[in-house]
Amino acid sequence: MKRHLTQSRTGVLAIILLGMMAIFVMRLFYLQIIKHSEYVSLAQASQQRHFIIPAERGKLYMMDGGVAAPVVLNQTVYTVIADPQTVKQEQRQQIIAALQEVAGGEVVSDAAKRLERTASRYEVLARNITRTQAEKLKAKDFVGILYQKGSIRNYPEGQLAAQVLGFVNAEGKGQYGAEGALNDKLKGRDGLLKTVADVRNVPLTLSKDNVRVEAKSGENVALSIDRNVQSYAEEALKRGIDKAGATEGSVMVMNPNNGQVLAMANYPTYNPAEYTKQKDAAVFSNATTMLPFEPGSIVKTFSMATGIDKGVVTPQSTYSNTDCTEVGDRKMCNALRGLGGTTSMQSAFNNSLNVGMITIARRLGDGSTITPSARQTLYEYYHDKFGFGEATGIELAEAPGLLYTPNRPGRR
Structure with missing residues (x-):
């Protein structure tokens, strides 16, 4: 009887141990096989950087x-x-x-x-x-x-x-x-x-x-910027601004043979290493490419080129120069007075005479007035041939200029 009871208890204990071992094996299987990837990821997350x-x-x-x-x-x-x-x-x-x-x-x-x-x-x-x-x-x-x-x-x-x-x-x-x-x-x-x-x-x-x-x-x-040309341009710009009593200015120097930009000077300026000290962000902009400006008498070069290309004038052509002339309801005058009489276009160009350039514009029309066709011709040359109003394609950020069409509203 006692032997039978002992064997019974031993059997129960063996079953319990086997059950525990089975649970342990199943747990190991769950952790090492089923959850393997998850725990590897957790380990890597804690150890890998x-x-x-x-x-x-x-x-x-x-x-x-x-x-x-x-x-x-x-x-x-x-x-x-x-x-x-x-x-x-x-x-x-x-x-x-x-x-x-x-x-x-x-x-x-x-x-x-x-x-x-x-x-x-x-x-x-x-x-x-x-x-x-x-x-x-x-x-x-x-x-x-x-x-x-x-x-x-x-x-x-x-x-x-x-x-x-x-x-x-x-x-x-x-x-x-x-x-x-x-x-x-x-x-x-x-x-x-x-x-x-x-x-x-x-x-x-x-x-x-x-x-x-x-x-x-x-x-x-x-x-393409030349360090020496750039340095001189900045010094010359500052001298010119001081002499004129101005507050800002820009200078660009280009190689006329290939169009390479040799200098772009702006004033006021700043030190790039200390940009955080600047209170006005406008100082960061390169005015030579970002801001439009009125070209003034420089545009006479393109007016003369248009007249020559269209065959209405040559450098030797002459006209009767007066100090002033009427254009619509405006009176336009030469900055340099006292050169009246018969004058060649070369002389008008050399002396930047406004009346001479107005004469070219008139000859692009009917000879006596600046007609709509003359205005259209000038616009086509300025925009299509000379590129005014278009981006140049320079590698720096730029804003295209403004060139109004002849028939824009409000034109006189």
Whole structure:
């Protein structure tokens, strides 16, 4: 009887043990097979880090005696990044104190609050610190702090060609000038490193799960601007503005043989490295390409060219010059008086005589008045042949000029 009871209890115990083992095996099967992918993902999420490999921005060059000289360079800086989940609680105040002591003004305003965001694994604490500053902070061996290498723009020429060059903002995007217009060429493409890292965010041994996409540097760009011509143009512009008592002005210098732009000077100007100090954003615009202006007597060149091309005048053609003449209800006069009598078109052009140019416009019509057909002819030459009112296609941002059609409302 006792033996039978003992065997019965042993059997029950065996069944219980087998049941427990079955449950254990099923649990292991559930965790290791069914939930394998999920737990691998969780493990990778806690151990793997994504590191952006910043692309080096392309440099900008100007010409100097036929040789390309760099005028916009890259300066190596570091961004201080924290992983709040791994930063030690007792080191949080020490980290902020060290940042304030070493990096000062480069620390973000809410750095302390960012360290408390334990749901995040990536918080920027300081930007654009120097290599020396980064080394001082690294020596303190804080857990959960990473120093990401990057670069900022360096403008060694100061204000030279500021509106032509533009600047790069805090987000790394080019603004105005060549920096803005050619941003896609200059910026390059950032790379990516996905790897397992330790608690200090230091990448560990490479494995098959690591991903590394190399950064692609931006293109270097050589401008047609001549550094010496640009410097002289800016100095001459400032002298002219002071002499005239003006407040602003622009100068463009071009090679007449091939159309290359050798200088674009603007005043007032600024230092691209200190763009944040400017209170008026208008100073960033390159007035030579962005703002229209009335050409004045320069347009006489195109009026004369139109008359010659249409065959109504030649440089030797003559007319009876008077100091003033009537055009519609307006009296138009020469700036230079006292050259009355028979005058050649060459002389009218040399002396910028308004009456001479009005005579060309009349000869494009019926000879005595500026007819609608004469106005249409001038418009077609100015717009279709000379390109007034159209964009030039220059690589910088530009605004096309304004050229009104002959039949626009309100024309007299």
